[in-house]
Amino acid sequence: xxxxxxxxxxxxxxxxxxxxxxxxxxxxxxxxxxxxxxxxxxxxxxxxxxxxxxxxxxxxxxxxxxxxxxxxxxxxxxxxxxxxxxxxxxxxxxxxxxxxxxxxxxxxxxxxxxxxxxxxxxxxxxxxxxxxxxxxxxxxxxxxxxxxxxxxxxxxxxxxxxxxxxxxxxxxxxxxxxxxxxxxxxxxxxxxxxxxxxxxxxxxxxxxxxxxxxxxxxxxxxxxxxxxxxxxxxxxxxxxxxxxxxxxxxxxx
Amino acid sequence: xxxxxxxxxxxxxxxxxxxxxxxxxxxxxxxxxxxxxxxxxxxxxxxxxxxxxxxxxxxxxxxxxxxxxxxxxxxxxxxxxxxxxxxxxxxxxxxxxxxxxxxxxxxxxxxxxxxxxxxxxxxxxxxxxxxxxxxxxxxxxxxxxxxxxxxxxxxxxxxxxxxxxxxxxxxxxxxxxxxxxxxxxxxxxxxxxxxxxxxxxxxxxxxxxxxxxxxxxxxxxxxxxxxxxxxxxxxxxxxxxxxxxxxxxxxxxxxxxxxxxxxxxxxxxxxxxxxxxxxxxxxxxxxxxxxxxxxxxxxxxxxxxxxxxxxxxxxxxxxx
Ligand SMILES: Cc1cc2nc3c(=O)[nH]c(=O)nc-3n(C[C@H](O)[C@H](O)[C@H](O)COP(=O)(O)OP(=O)(O)OC[C@H]3O[C@@H](n4cnc5c(N)ncnc54)[C@H](O)[C@@H]3O)c2cc1C
Ligand SMILES: Nc1ncnc2c1ncn2[C@@H]1O[C@H](COP(=O)(O)O)[C@@H](O)[C@H]1O
Numbered sequence: 041x042x043x044x045x046x047x048x049x050x051x052x053x054x055x056x057x058x059x060x061x062x063x064x065x066x067x068x069x070x071x072x073x074x075x076x077x078x079x080x081x082x083x084x085x086x087x088x089x090x091x092x093x094x095x096x097x098x099x100x101x102x103x104x105x106x107x108x109x110x111x112x113x114x115x116x117x118x119x120x121x122x123x124x125x126x127x128x129x130x131x132x133x134x135x136x137x138x139x140x141x142x143x144x145x146x147x148x149x150x151x152x153x154x155x156x157x158x159x160x161x162x163x164x165x166x167x168x169x170x171x172x173x174x175x176x177x178x179x180x181x182x183x184x185x186x187x188x189x190x191x192x193x194x195x196x197x198x199x200x201x202x203x204x205x206x207x208x209x210x211x212x213x214x215x216x217x218x219x220x221x222x223x224x225x226x227x228x229x230x231x232x233x234x235x236x237x238x239x240x241x242x243x244x245x246x247x248x249x250x251x252x253x254x255x256x257x258x259x260x261x262x263x264x265x266x267x268x269x270x271x272x273x274x275x276x277x278x279x280x281x282x283x284x285x286x287x288x289x290x291x292x293x
Numbered sequence: 294x295x296x297x298x299x300x301x302x303x304x305x306x307x308x309x310x311x312x313x314x315x316x317x318x319x320x321x322x323x324x325x326x327x328x329x330x331x332x333x334x335x336x337x338x339x340x341x342x343x344x345x346x347x348x349x350x351x352x353x354x355x356x357x358x359x360x361x362x363x364x365x366x367x368x369x370x371x372x373x374x375x376x377x378x379x380x381x382x383x384x385x386x387x388x389x390x391x392x393x394x395x396x397x398x399x400x401x402x403x404x405x406x407x408x409x410x411x412x413x414x415x416x417x418x419x420x421x422x423x424x425x426x427x428x429x430x431x432x433x434x435x436x437x438x439x440x441x442x443x444x445x446x447x448x449x450x451x452x453x454x455x456x457x458x459x460x461x462x463x464x465x466x467x468x469x470x471x472x473x474x475x476x477x478x479x480x481x482x483x484x485x486x487x488x489x490x491x492x493x494x495x496x497x498x499x500x501x502x503x504x505x506x507x508x509x510x511x512x513x514x515x516x517x518x519x520x521x522x523x524x525x526x527x528x529x530x531x532x533x534x535x536x537x538x539x540x541x542x543x544x545x546x547x548x549x550x551x552x553x554x555x556x557x558x559x560x561x562x563x564x565x566x567x568x569x570x571x572x573x574x575x576x577x578x579x580x581x582x583x584x585x586x587x588x589x590x591x592x593x594x595x596x597x598x599x600x601x602x603x604x605x606x607x608x609x610x611x612x613x
Contacts, residue, residue: 057562166424181362207477207480209477253436257432260430262427280607291495
């Protein structure tokens with residue numbers, strides 16, 4: 041089974057975001073700033089690698105700056121075979137443009153894919169649509185919000201959580217599946233995995249930006265009631281004070 | 294006119310969808326709704342209470358349960374015949390999914406998770422959530438028709454005084470077999486909303502990396518004593534220490550308890566996104582500089598493995 045998995049490089053912040061002076065982007069210049077994938081996509085990668093273990097290949101596709109190669113190498117270290125880097129100059133691509141570029145990459149690739157696996161929503165922009173747009177363009181079915189996935193005899197059985205129940209869907213391959221964090225526990229890269237990743241191929245192309253139909257104007261941070269906690273103790277001696285607070289707010293009667 | 298997709302579960306209206314209806318009414322345009330499947334017919338007239346004039350119901354014998362692409366197709370067909378200025382739904386998993394299908398079918402942009410919408414012609418201004426609401430975006434949607442979902446709880450569902458029941462209009466959308474191929478074929482229990490209903494719990498005792506894989510016993514005890522639920526951070530679920538159903542945060546469950554006790558949790562934005570609506574927060578952390586300290590009301594600077602058992606004992610003593 042040949043699987044394409046779509047991943048997006050996003051900033052990882054330990055604490056609070058700060059914005060650039062012009063208010064149009066997240067300030068990623070800080071020394072503490074790292075980069076990562078969305079947790080949904082880590083689960084997408086894990087699912088793809090597991091499914092291909094029975095025979096097949098996994099191709100990671102990422103649209104982003106040249107540095108996105110770092111995230112492609114990361115997923116190669118856990119079993120992805122090759123990468124397609126769709127390079128941008130750092131300008132934002134709206135979800136429609138993103139889906140279009142990924143779609144072209146899928147169509148132009150020599151591999152005949154049986155599945156495309158993505159996150160249900162990007163960690164940063166949260167657009168909830170790239171997978172659905174790709175599915176329509178390919179004429180393939182899509183199940184979104186997937187938290188349980190198994191494939192047998194060319195049929196993907198998908199589960200999603202709704203309240204206290206799990207809804208079951210079944211679709212014939214080829215299909216697009218967009219997943220949620222919690223689908224599985226992504227493995228950590230091993231040292232040999234990291235070494236192998238360095239030798240795996242990344243094909244780079246530079247798609248043309250068709251223009252933004254969902255166009256960002258500015259960003260802002262929501263007003264936060266940030267205070268400082270009242271320190272009520274250090275160590276076990278704080279317990280009586282905790283009991284007082286629990287009584288005061290009515291959770292202990 | 295604004296068209297709102299209203300979700301329902303086997304005939305029971307989705308209360309969150311009413312928020313999108315009210316958001317549409319507030320824009321000052323007539324509001325019509327679209328529901329999918331004959332089993333919505335009984336519930337639909339009630340939408341009049343929220344200011345809806347017409348409720349369109351897509352009828353097809355295959356539409357007995359939720360089928361996202363078929364829903365998208367039916368909504369898109371109505372958009373073409375009724376030419377609304379905007380199509381809204383609530384930004385629930387289903388609402389976002391159906392509108393993504395509508396956007397894909399009509400080749401229109403779709404703005405998810407909006408907290409503010411203003412109408413225009415040829416372009417629309419929206420305010421929307423990024424990073425699960427930790428960052429707010431002002432954006433312009435360049436389109437003839439706006440397709441947008443409203444962020445859950447960004448708008449309240451408001452009954453309209455002097456309203457009359459919505460008039461039901463049934464229609465038969467043109468659906469291919471491919472449109473109905475993706476649909477719920479079965480349901481199983483154990484969805485995993487978390488122990489004692491994590492999302493609804495009045496008390497959440499939550500643990501992070503600082504608790505360690507073997508340290509959750511006292512958290513369970515305290516949660517049980519207070520009739521609450523255990524939560525955790527993503528580090529904990531990634532390590533396999535606790536099930537994902539207990540994860541609180543951007544990609545986990547969002548909680549709004551009376552009391553949130555954050556044990557050995559640093560307070561990353563993605564975690565805070567899930568617990569910032571707690572009425573009172575107590576943090577237990579060895580690091581007085583941890584980010585969680587600026588969100589918590591009370592802090593105990595100390596080792597959770599000694600602090601928490603002492604709290605469990607004190608609470609047990611107070612209860613007896
Ligand atoms: C897109 C995205 C989505 C995410 N979604 C989520 C999500 O839904 N939920 C979530 O939780 N995370 C999420 N994360 C991960 C998040 O960024 C953090 O990595 C995670 O929340 C950190 O977990 P933690 O606080 O347990 O661990 P750490 O950040 O490692 O913090 C451990 C804390 O424990 C304290 N500590 C250590 N030992 C002790 C001790 N003995 N006693 C008391 N305190 C001690 C330390 O001082 C520290 O503050 C997401 C990340 C991304 C990029
Ligand atoms: N720039 C990108 N490169 C690769 N995959 C992407 C990109 N943007 C979005 N995706 C994929 O599409 C999913 C849904 O994104 P979105 O519709 O933007 O919320 C993400 O979880 C990714 O798997």
